[in-house]
Amino acid sequence: MDAIRRHLLQSAARGGLAVALLGAGLLRPTRVLAADWNQPAFAATTLGDALKAYGTSPVPDSREVQIIAADVAENGGNVPVEVLVKLPAVQSIALFVEKNPFPLAASIELAPGVLPYLKVPLKLAESTRVKAVVKAGGKTYVATREIGVTIGGCGG
Numbered sequence: 001m002d003a004i005r006r007h008l009l010q011s012a013a014r015g016g017l018a019v020a021l022l023g024a025g026l027l028r029p030t031r032v033l034a035a036d037w038n039q040p041a042f043a044a045t046t047l048g049d050a051l052k053a054y055g056t057s058p059v060p061d062s063r064e065v066q067i068i069a070a071d072v073a074e075n076g077g078n079v080p081v082e083v084l085v086k087l088p089a090v091q092s093i094a095l096f097v098e099k100n101p102f103p104l105a106a107s108i109e110l111a112p113g114v115l116p117y118l119k120v121p122l123k124l125a126e127s128t129r130v131k132a133v134v135k136a137g138g139k140t141y142v143a144t145r146e147i148g149v150t151i152g153g154c155g156g
Contacts, residue, residue: 041094041104047131050096050103056133056140065134065143072148076124079147083118083132090116090136099128124149 044050051058068082083093093116094107106120122130127148134141 038104038107041107042102044104045102047096047098047103051133054094054096054104054107054133056142059140059142061143062134062141065132065141067130067132067143067145069130069145069147071146072150073124075151076126076149077151079122079124079149081120081122081130081147083134083143085116085134085136085141087116087134087136087141090114090134092135093118094133095120095122096131096133097122097124097128098131100125 038054041050041053044053064086066084066086068084069079073079081095083095085093089112090110092107092109095105095118096103097105100123105122106118108118110116116134116136118132124130124147127146130145130147132143134143
């Protein structure tokens, strides 16, 4: 019993020391995973500006990218949206919502060999088009879907 107590006290002391060092700024993480995010694309207030900041030029819709969502959502505060991709070497998937205050709703970067699939709950201000932008093999692929909303979720 004393060994368990001693181990718990040592662990608590080490944890407290680590928290104190982090708080004082003396201990810094060696790698920040979320440091390289596209702030201009997320801050854009129009779909055109968001797509431009994301580095996407207008391309026609592709059959290799599919958006799965309800045709009409009863509550815009929680609209589940899935993106299925039938392409190899997918590097990123992004979702844009045309009529939201900030159109870029989600963006993920994928490691090589990862299954290209995204499912997120979106918050939609009103009936709008949702656009999935997929970057794979040096090319851009797009899918668009109209989603109707009966009760807005972004302040409506």
